[in-house]
Amino acid sequence: MKVKEKEKKENIPLTCGAVITQPGSTKKYKTGEWRTFIPIIDQEKCIKCGKCWMNCPDGAIFKTPEGKFMINYAYCKGCLICEKVCPVKAISHKVEEK
Amino acid sequence: MSEKKVISGAEGVAIAVKLCKPKVLPMYPITPSTLVPEKLSEFVFNGEIDSKMIHVESEHSAISALYGAYATGVRSFTATASQGLALMHEILPIVSGSRFPAVMFVANRALSGPLSIWNDHSDSMSERDQGWIQLHCESNQEAFDTIIMAYRIAESKKVLLPVMVCADGFYLTHAYEPIQIEDQEKVDAFLPDYTPEHYLDTTNPKTFGAFAQPNSYMEFKEEEEKAMREAIREIIKVSKEFDKSFGRKYGNGLVEGINLEEAEYAVLGVGSVCGTIREVIKELNEQGKKIGLIKLKSIRPLPVEDLKILCKDLKILGVIDKHASIGFGGALTNDIRSALMGEKVKVEGFVAGLGGRDINKEKIKELINTIMKNKEGYWLK
Known part of the structure; x- marks a missing residue:
């Protein structure tokens, strides 16, 4: 019974046919937990070409006002496409430790 | 017009x-x-x-x-x-x-x-x-x-x-x-x-x-x-x-009971076969045999309460299944049997009419004879 109450609290209101009536709800779904490998950008080697930013399938790489490219680890699934496309090998990876 | x-x-x-x-x-x-x-x-x-x-x-x-x-x-x-x-x-x-x-x-x-x-x-x-x-x-x-x-x-x-x-x-x-x-x-x-x-x-x-x-x-x-x-x-x-x-209706929209008053035995059919069953029960009723028909229109939702009411005075209900759930009889029979679980009526399933095999009056009479003898259902070929 306690479990049921806990589950219910986490529930979002149900719409008929599971329609999502407000856009942008994917942001609430943090996929970073899926990660096995964590990509790391070496800012010293980075030439700011933006290829990692363009190729990230999850939009997890963002550009700071200073023009730096950073990874939002709340959404990065660790697919390592960024590492593959980086022309100057500024991105490397490690096994994720939790 | x-x-x-x-x-x-x-x-x-x-x-x-x-x-x-x-x-x-x-x-x-x-x-x-x-x-x-x-x-x-x-x-x-x-x-x-x-x-x-x-x-x-x-x-x-x-x-x-x-x-x-x-x-x-x-x-x-x-x-x-x-x-x-x-x-x-x-x-x-x-x-x-x-x-x-x-x-x-x-x-x-x-x-x-x-x-x-x-x-x-x-x-x-x-x-x-x-x-x-x-x-x-x-x-x-x-x-x-x-x-x-x-x-x-x-x-x-x-x-x-x-x-x-x-x-x-x-x-x-x-x-x-x-x-x-x-x-x-x-x-x-x-x-x-x-x-x-x-x-x-x-x-x-x-x-x-x-x-x-x-x-x-x-x-x-x-x-x-x-x-x-x-x-x-x-x-x-x-x-x-x-x-x-x-000005037209089909039972209550879900299911229709025909000749169920005084009937102890009835046949449950789905679709066009009900027309043939109507003819057979008309003949049998003229001979003094009280046989009823349950015409099931709605498979989903299954009108469980209506089925219970229609079957309350029945001894045996023979279900015609035009589909076989290979390995466990007719799927419709299994549904009807579980809907009537705990009721006094016994449900017998007859898989029939597969691949266009004709379900004629003789076959329905054979089905009725089987349930009236209290025998088990089978593949009515």
Whole structure:
């Protein structure tokens, strides 16, 4: 019974046919937990070409006002496409430790 | 003007669809449902109906386009049979899970293999768990009427589930019978415009076909189950209103009991076979044998309470199953048996009529003799 109450609290209101009536709800779904490998950008080697930013399938790489490219680890699934496309090998990876 | 016409069952269905004014018709022909898209494309070509006909490349595409049409918020229609319905399988629960009140006509035909184009219920029975309301028809007039009722039932805000209108391939689709064709004005008065709450709109973007996490998936399915139970009340209500508007009814819309007073034995049938059973019980009643008929129109939702009431004075009920759940008898028999669990009536199942095998009067008499001797059901070949 306690479990049921806990589950219910986490529930979002149900719409008929599971329609999502407000856009942008994917942001609430943090996929970073899926990660096995964590990509790391070496800012010293980075030439700011933006290829990692363009190729990230999850939009997890963002550009700071200073023009730096950073990874939002709340959404990065660790697919390592960024590492593959980086022309100057500024991105490397490690096994994720939790 | 309302008029009576001698036409094929399939043409009757096409005219009923025309009267319901669907906007999109994604169709793929398959025997014995082909006459329906044929007639509808004639209506579109002649400008008798303001609909977009989509010539899709498969039934999988037909049902997918139907889904798409409903996502844009318009009434639509498709028809299929047998392998066509089986190919649609993947999309069927997506239509019902999205709570799109689609209507589809199924001209019941056996599934391959061996290849058979003839009638049985293996196609629609195999899809009974996909969240679609499933209504069967005994006559062509009933098929015509059920199409019109189906849109009303499906689009009811309390239900919002798709409806499969099933009629026996060839026995009904290709048979010529007089059908009372109703006036457009009367149908318009009975069936209001379809006005969905959610639909695709660029000025108010929404997501359709989203995924649900384990913390909500079950709740969405539970909502479907509740809607299906609500459909029991709604079908009865719509059936009553249809009777008031057009003067025809089929039991309470879900199930009909015939000659059950004083009867200790009865036969339960689905679809066109009920016509033959009616003839047999009429003959037997004249001989003094009290035999009843239960004509089950709604397979889903299954009208459990009505079945209990109809069977309360029966000793044995023989169920004719035009589909076999290979390895565990007839699926319909199993459903009826579990619906009547705890009641005093005994249920015997008879798998019959597979792949178009004729269920004639002699076979029904054989079935009745078997249950009257308190013997077990079997494959009635």
